[in-house]
Amino acid sequence: MQAIKVENLSKTFRVKRKEKGMKGSVKAILHPQTEEIRAVKDVSFAVEEGEMLAFIGPNGAGKSTTIKMLTGILYPDGGHAEVLGVDPVKKRRQLAYRIGTVFGQKEQLWTHLTPYDNFRFFGAIYDLSEKETEARIDELLERFALEDFINTPVRNLSLGQRIRCEIVASLLHRPKVLFLDEPTIGLDPVVKENVRELIRQMNEEEQTTIFLTSHDVGDIEKLCRRMIVVNAGQIVLDDSVEHLKRHDPQHSLEEIIVDIYKSEED
Amino acid sequence: MLTAVKNQIRVCSLSVKYNIMREMVNKVTFLTNVGFMALNNATFLVQWMILLRLRGDVGGYAMREIMLLWGLMAASYGLSHILFARAFSLSELIIKGKLDAYLVQPKNVLVSVLTSSTDVSAIGDFLYGTVLVCACKPGMGGFFLFLLFVVTGAVIFTAFAVLMGSLSFWFVRMDMLQNQIVMGIVSFGTYPDGIFKGVSRFLLYFIIPVGMAVWHPVHVIVGFDAGMLLTVLGYAALLAGISVTVFYRGLRRYASGNLMGARV
Numbered sequence: 001m002q003a004i005k006v007e008n009l010s011k012t013f014r015v016k017r018k019e020k021g022m023k024g025s026v027k028a029i030l031h032p033q034t035e036e037i038r039a040v041k042d043v044s045f046a047v048e049e050g051e052m053l054a055f056i057g058p059n060g061a062g063k064s065t066t067i068k069m070l071t072g073i074l075y076p077d078g079g080h081a082e083v084l085g086v087d088p089v090k091k092r093r094q095l096a097y098r099i100g101t102v103f104g105q106k107e108q109l110w111t112h113l114t115p116y117d118n119f120r121f122f123g124a125i126y127d128l129s130e131k132e133t134e135a136r137i138d139e140l141l142e143r144f145a146l147e148d149f150i151n152t153p154v155r156n157l158s159l160g161q162r163i164r165c166e167i168v169a170s171l172l173h174r175p176k177v178l179f180l181d182e183p184t185i186g187l188d189p190v191v192k193e194n195v196r197e198l199i200r201q202m203n204e205e206e207q208t209t210i211f212l213t214s215h216d217v218g219d220i221e222k223l224c225r226r227m228i229v230v231n232a233g234q235i236v237l238d239d240s241v242e243h244l245k246r247h248d249p250q251h252s253l254e255e256i257i258v259d260i261y262k263s264e265e266d
Numbered sequence: 267m268l269t270a271v272k273n274q275i276r277v278c279s280l281s282v283k284y285n286i287m288r289e290m291v292n293k294v295t296f297l298t299n300v301g302f303m304a305l306n307n308a309t310f311l312v313q314w315m316i317l318l319r320l321r322g323d324v325g326g327y328a329m330r331e332i333m334l335l336w337g338l339m340a341a342s343y344g345l346s347h348i349l350f351a352r353a354f355s356l357s358e359l360i361i362k363g364k365l366d367a368y369l370v371q372p373k374n375v376l377v378s379v380l381t382s383s384t385d386v387s388a389i390g391d392f393l394y395g396t397v398l399v400c401a402c403k404p405g406m407g408g409f410f411l412f413l414l415f416v417v418t419g420a421v422i423f424t425a426f427a428v429l430m431g432s433l434s435f436w437f438v439r440m441d442m443l444q445n446q447i448v449m450g451i452v453s454f455g456t457y458p459d460g461i462f463k464g465v466s467r468f469l470l471y472f473i474i475p476v477g478m479a480v481w482h483p484v485h486v487i488v489g490f491d492a493g494m495l496l497t498v499l500g501y502a503a504l505l506a507g508i509s510v511t512v513f514y515r516g517l518r519r520y521a522s523g524n525l526m527g528a529r530v
Contacts, residue, residue, distance in 0.1 A: 013521055016438070068522050073369045075518045096372035108367045112288040124280050125371050127273045 003177050003209040004047040004070065008079035011040040011065050039065040041233040042079065049176075052203055052210040054220040054241070057230035058261050063213040066230070067179050070211070071101055084176055097126060100170035100208075104182035108166060111155040115146060115165040118154065119172060126173035133172065140168045144198055160191030167198065177209040178202075184216055196222050217254040229260055236260065277373055278381045282349060285384035296386055303390030307340055310456070311398075325460025332458070333402050334484050338412065339455045341395025342419025342479060347388030350380040350424045354448060356431030357441035360516075363523020376513050380424065408487050411495075415483035418502040422479040423451065425502070429509040435516025447474060455480045475505065 017035050018028040040062040047053050057063050068074040070083055072092035081088055086095040101108075109118045116137065123133030141147060144164050149157055154165065163183060170178065180199070184192045200223060202208050212224060220227055220241060227244075229237040237260055241253065248256050290296050314332045317324065327335065347354070359365055359379065368378045399412050427448045434440040454462075454470055459481040462470055471477035478501040482494050 065522075068366070071370050073366050073522055074520065092369070093372045096370055099370075101370045103366070106366065108370075110284060110288075112291060113284060117284070121277075121280055121284065124273070124277050125373060127269075127372075 001049050002046045003049045003051070003084055004045075004211065005082045006046070006066075006070070006079070007044050007081075008042045009040055009044070009066065009069060009076050009081055010038065010042055010078035011062075011069060011074060012077050013037045013039055038233050040069070040076075043230070043233070043235055044079075045228055045235065045238060047209060047211060049209055050203070050207045051226065052199075052224045053212065054224035054227035055211060055213045055230065056215070056220060056227055056257065061230045062233040063230060064181055065233075067101075067181050067211065067213060071099060071179055072096065097173060098176050100173070100175035100178045102163075102166050102170050102178070102180050102183050104163065104180075104185040107154075107162070109154045109162070109169060112153055114151045114153055115157075115168070116150045118165070118169060122169045122172050128173065136172050136174075137168075140171060143201070144168050160187050160194070163187065163191075163195060164198070167195070171202065171208075174206065175208065177211065180210065180212045180214075182214050183212070184214060184219055192216070192218065193222075199223060217252075217257060221253050229257070231261065274373055274377060278377060281378070281381045282384060285351075285382070286386070289384065289386040299387040300390040300393070303387040304394040307336065307391065307394045311336060325458030325462075327458035327460065330402050331484060331488060333398050334404070334412075334487055335458065335480060336456060337395040337398035337402070338415055338419060338480050338483055338487075339395070339452065340391045340398065341412075341416045342423055343452060344388040344390070344392025344395060345416055345420035346423040346427075347385040348392060349384075349420070350427075351385040351388070352383040353380050353424045353427040353431065354385075354444075355383070355441075356428060357434040357444040360431065360434040360520065361438065361441060363521060365517075365520060366522055369520075375517065376428070376510060380428070404487060407490075411483070411487050411490075415480075415487070415498065418498050419479045419483065421502045421506055422475050423448075425505040425509040426451065426475055429505070429512055432509065432513040432516045435519045450474045451476050451479060475501070478502070478505075 013036070014034045015037055016028070017033045018024050043062070043066060055063055055066065065074065069076045070081055070088055072088035072095060075089055083095055084098050086098070088095050109115070110121070113121070119137050120130075120133055123130070123136070128136065141150060144167070146161075146164065146168065149161050154162060157165065167183070178199075183199070184195055187195065196219060199210060199212075203210055210223065212219060214220060224241060226240050227237070228235055244256055245253055251259070289299075311333070314336075315329065318329050318332070322328070324332075352359070356379065365375070365379065368375050368382070371378060395416070399409070402408075404412060427444065430440065430444040430447055434444070451474055454474065455476040459467070459470075459477065467477075471481075478498055482498050485491065486494050486498070
C-alpha cells in the first residue's frame with residue numbers, strides 16, 4: 001500500500017526584486033517589482049508503506065518545499081498530494097496525528113525545558129494520556145539512550161543529544177510516516193552513525209515509512225534503498241541506490257550524485 | 267468535539283505554565299519585572315492626581331473614572347500579554363516563516379501560536395489594574411463587570427493584534443505598523459474619551475478599538491447601560507471572528523522559511 005502519493009504537485013513563490021543601492025530601494029517603493037519562482041514543478045511520485053526514501057537535490061531544488069507541502073505547512077498551487085490517504089491541505093490536523101517531522105535546522109523542542117518536560121508537552125499535543133506518555137518515554141528512553149540527559153535543559157545539550165531528543169519527540173505518538181529534513185546536519189561522524197542506526201531500527205521495528213532529505217551521501221547509502229533526485233523543482237531521477245551503484249561501479253555514490261547535479265546544470 | 271476542546275485547553279495550559287516556568291528561572295529578574303511594571307503604572311496615576319487637583323475634571327473624568335480607566339486598561343493589557351503574548355509579535359513570525367512548528371501539530375494553529383509566549387511584566391500590569399479597581403470600591407456588581415470587561419478588553423487587544431499581524435501574509439514590514447497601531451490602543455486608552463472629538467473619536471471607536479476596549483466599559487461600570495454592555499460583547503465577538511478569518515485566509519499564502527532557529 002502507498003503511504004505517500006503525489007501527482008503533479010507545484011508551488012510558486014512570489015519574490016520581491018530590488019535593484020542595488022539606495023536608488024534601487026526608492027525605486028522599489030515607487031514601482032515594486034516581483035518575480036515568480038517555481039520552487040516545485042509538476043512533481044509526481046509514490047512511496048510504499050515501510051519504505052525508506054531519500055529525496056535529494058542541490059540547495060534550492062525544492063526538497064524542503066515538497067516536504068512542507070506533504071506535511072500541511074505549505075499550500076500547493078497545483079496538483080494533489082495524499083499522505084496515508086489524507087489530503088494535507090484539507091485535513092492537516094487529522095494527518096498530524098499520524099506523521100512525525102524532524103527539521104535538522106529548526107528546533108521544535110522548548111530549549112529552557114528538559115527533554116522529559118518537552119516529551120510530556122508533546123504527549124499532550126498528541127492527546128496521549130499521562131500514563132501512555134510515560135510508558136512511551138520509558139520505551140524510547142532506553143532505545144535512544146537518553147538516560148544521562150533526560151533532565152538537563154535542552155539548551156545545555158550537545159547537538160547530537162538534541163537531535164536524538166527531537167527524533168524521540170516526533171516518535172512519541174507512533175507516527176506511520178516520518179519526515180526527516182537533514183536530520184544529521186552538523187553532527188560528527190560517530191553521532192551521525194548513531195542517529196542512522198536509530199532510524200533504521202525504528203523502521204524495522206515499527207515499520208515507519210521514512211521520507212528523508214539530506215546532503216550527506218552516508219545517510220542515503222546507509223538508510224535508503226531508493227532515491228529521488230530533484231533539481232530546479234523537477235524530478236530528474238527516480239531509481240534504486242543499488243542499481244545506480246551497479247550501473248557505475250567505478251564511481252562512489254557521492255560522485256554519481258554530483259555528476260547528476262552537474263549534468264542538470266548543463 | 268468536547269474532547270478536542272478539552273485537549274486543546276490542556277495543551278494551552280501547559281504552554282502558559284511552561285512559559286511562566288521559563289521566566290521564573292531567574293527569580294530576581296522575574297520579580298523585578300513584575301514589580302517595576304506595577305510601579306511604572308503607578309507613577310502615571312500621580313501625574314493624574316496633580317492634574318485633577320488643578321482642574322476639577324478632564325473630559326468628564328474625575329479621579330475615580332481615571333482609576334477605573336487605568337485599572338481596566340492595565341488589567342486587559344496584562345491578561346492579553348500573559349495568555350496570548352505571541353499575538354503581538356505575530357507579524358514577525360509570519361515574515362520570518364516561523365509558523366512551521368505549529369502547523370505540524372494536530373492542534374488549532376492560531377491558539378497554539380498565541381499561547382506560545384508570555385510577557386511576565388504583564389503580570390504586574392494585571393495585578394496593578396485589579397488592585398486599582400478594587401481601590402475604587404466598585405461593589406460586587408461593579409467588580410463582576412470589571413472582570414467581564416477585562417476579558418472582553420483582552421479579547422479585543424489580542425484580536426486586533428492578530429488582525430494587524432495577519433496582514434503580513436499580504437504586506438511585508440507589517441511588523442512595525444502592527445507594533446505602532448496596537449500600542450496606539452494603550453496610548454489613547456489611558457486618556458478620557460471626552461477629550462477626543464470628531465474624526466479622532468470616530469477613529470478611536472471604529473479603527474483602533476480603544477472605545478470598545480476601555481471607554482464603553484468604564485461608562486458601563488460607572489452607570490450601568492445594558493445597550494453599551496451588549497455592544498461591547500458583540501464587538502469583541504465580531505472582531506475575534508474577523509481576525510480568525512483573516513488569519514486563516516492569510517495562512518494559505520504562508521511561505522515558511524529556511525532560517526535556522528530555535529524555539530525559545
